[in-house]
Amino acid sequence: ILPRDDIVDGQEVSRGQPIATIGSFSGVGPHLHFEIRTTMNPDGDWYPTDIDCDGDGKGDGYYPSLSAVLAAGFVDPVEFIDARRPFEILKPTQSAPANAGPKDNPNKIEVEVQIGIHGLNSNDFNVQIGGKNSSIVSVVELSDEYVLEVMPPTQDTNDLYDLTVSVGSASDTEIDAVQYGVSNADVPLVIDRSGSMSGSKIVDARNAAKQFVDLMNNGDQVGVVSFSGDARVDFPLTLITSSNIKEQAKSAIDLLYASGVTSIGDGLQAGQDELNNRGDATHSWAIVLLSDGLENTPAYVADVLPGIPDKTDVYTIGLGTYVDEDLMQNIATETGGEYYYSPSPDQLQEIYSLIGGRIAGEQTITSKSGTVNGGETKIETTIIDFLISLVRFLVSWSGSDIDLTLTDPNGLVIDPNVASTDPNISFTSGSTYEYYTIESPTSGEWRMNIKGVDTPLGGEDYTARVTGKSDLTLSPYFDKDRYETGQLITVLASVSDGSGPITGASVEVVVQAPSQSLSAWKSVNGDTVPTKPLRESVSTLKSLYKGSLNLKSPGQQSSSSPVFYLYDDGAHGDGQANDGVYGNLYTNTSDSGSYIFNFEASGTTTGGSSFTRITTRSLFVAPAAATGSISGTISYSGSQVGPVYIQAWQGDPTMYGNPDYLTSISSPGPYILSNLPDSGYYLTSYMDSNENGIRDENEPRAVYGLPHMPSTVIVSGGNQISGIDITIVEGVISYPNPCYPNRGQIIKIANLPLNSKVHIYTISGELVRTLDDVSEISIGGSSTTAFWDCKNDAGEEVARGIYIYLGTDDIGNKRTGKIAIIK
Secondary structure, eight states, X not given: OEEOTTOOTTOOOOTTOOOEEOOOBTTBOOOOOOOOOOOBOTTSOBOOTTOOTXXXXXXXXXXXXXXXXXXXXXXXXXXXXXXXXXXXXXXXXSSSOEEEEOTTSOOOEEEEEEOSOSSOOTTTOXXXXXXXXXXXXXXXXXXXXEEEEEEOOOOSSSSEEEEEEEETTEEEEEEEEEEESOOOEEEEEEEEOSGGGTTHHHHHHHHHHHHHHHHSOTTOEEEEEEESSSEEEEEEEEEOOSHHHHHHHHHHHHTOXXXXXXXXXXXXXXXXXXXXHHOOTTSEEEEEEEEOSOOOSSSOHHHHGGGSOTTEEEEEEEESTTSOHHHHHHHHHHHTOOEEEESSGGGHHHHHHHHHHHHHTOEEEEEEEEEEOBTOEEEEEEEEOTTEEEEEEEEEESSSEEEXXXXXXXXXXXXXXXXXXXXXXXXXXXXXXXXXXXXXXXXXXXXXXXXXXXXXXTOEEEEEEEEEEESOEEEEEESOSOEETTOOEEEEEEEEOSSSBOOSOEEEEEEEOSSOOHHHHHHHHOSSOOSSOOOOOHHHHHHHHGGGOOTTSTTOSOTTSSEEEEBOSSSSSOSSTTSSEEEEEEOOOOSOEEEEEEEEEEEEOTTSOEEEEEEEEEEEEEOOSSEEEEEEEEEOOSSOOSOEEEEEEESOTTOOSSOSEEEEESSSSEEEEXXXXXXXXXXXXXXXXXXXXXXXXXXXXXXXXXXXXXOOEEEOTTOEEOOOOEEOBOOOEEESSSBOGGGTOOEEEEEEOTTOEEEEEXXXXXXXXXXXXXXXXXXXXXXXXXEEOSBOTTSOBOOSEEEEEEEEOTTOOEEEEEEEEOO
């Protein structure tokens, strides 16, 4: 990029004015790195896009941390935010308000915001609803937004209230974005009845849909829409005022039969038409869409999706081998809903139950499967913690006859007769399910007594599921909406209650992947632990892999395993340590298809009670359009030993958060990153000398290119790029960084070369302090550590801002880095 002769450094330019020319130079073809830097900070430097506030040798990100912005000299971050990316509330909005529940007993809501700064936490945000401060119980940072879990304040009346979110003086307001009042939902069930749904698919779909209807509450609205080549309304959206309405809806579902072609768009549009024409504007709107195939006749989803309003969340269920998984996930993503994959029809009842709970704001406490024979009683136990205000105990099966009774923590047996006389207990049954709903349940261990009444030879398979209303929630996230084969998946989960984050929990993830069965693996590889992901049950995967995991040592287990743990240590892509957000990387994404992530969190509440929460999410991984590779050699001449990791970020020169691609070698030497789609990549490498699977501050590392100006490696047309060599070096760390001297903190600069003298400079190059006497320098082992009290050579406290340290030993070896001082 060539500057124009009439443009000089520091000159003001106007909108539309040419400032540079793109072209070749010295035989090098067009290769564009283009930045518009609109304002300089008070020290004369550019916006701090490359501030190294954590001392790791690289910038904190294209959107730096708030502390970095303040330390760089900005009195308030609003100028920085407005210049880089608008601060905006994405959800809820006036057109799609969040339901906070009753005015005097509100429930948690999620607030999604876009802001151009990384690394914010709950202390950086302020949320007001109706002009009243709200409690922020959790903050989850995704690739391009933050999700705030917020406990709304009480209000005087059930009504709509404005929502304001701010960071410093930067803020955004959504008018009438939070609805207080009774939480009800309007839900059309949109069911595929094309010819491919014949047989067990349509039978199980009918049973699952009828169970969903029975689980809905009085005050909700339910409708039934089915589609093949065209859509029809089988039961119009109707207010549930009694069990009679539910019976009418279930009768309509029973009349569904399979034939014809598939127009998913027609079904989606008919469901939305029901909401447009009959929906209650004060209710939440959702569509539950089930399909097992590819759309092959208009209307097509692409033509309908733009007309789905923000208010409608579409929950999609992809059934079986031939469903268009990519399309079903896209529908859910574009509408703010969720995608679920059901490998076989017998899993539909559990998925419909899960979606029903999500729409109703319920958490899943446990889900267990088993087999019961005729005359046999199986017992499944679960702990109900004191934060659960309403609980449902449900058992479902495919056919035959099963009975369910309960035993509470005091030994009281609850059966349909007891339920009929207790106003806090209700009992509901269908041909393939039974459940109890209990308000204000006794906390402690409950038993589900599952009796086989009339079962086939070999028994009847069942699923026992417990859901409940609670402010203690497990909320899973992926950092992006779309992944391609070979990409690493950042898996996150927030665990919090109404008062704040839950720390110290165990969060386990089991991944059911779109690959072969265990029997298929063993037919080729014998009785070995599979290295390929499997499409097997959660219990089978746990028995195969869980025994090899070491829960006490974060990072020891491979995240290529289908059973792994999430950590709240600030080192697994989880943001801040001990903030109730848990994270890790899942790496085994070589196969395209739907991956089912099963989450289970357990621990102790802030009140000392044990708890368990589980949930499930599906994620479609698309095939990479073109795949190339990057290879080279990793060199290292230091004394540490261990495996070497090579990380690649796709299109992100700041390399913030978890990488997109990863490989490892047993020691320095040749490496190759394979299966890379066409893109620009930024590479780092580090030696994992303590072999814990994550990079610690004292481990050698390097960036391909300069530390603060990494070089881009371009993969295009699936080409194989070689010669990308990286030399890793011992890392220098400075901490605490940023430093707050007003709190009595001093800065330690560790891992400097032996006999180093350290000079501290302002970012403009002025020498501030020289550290060279015994009170400022200590030598231990093979390195030097310097201590800085944040004062200049005259003994005066330095101003806040960014400072450069330069450590030089007696033979000329140098180490440098940046330090942020905040006051």
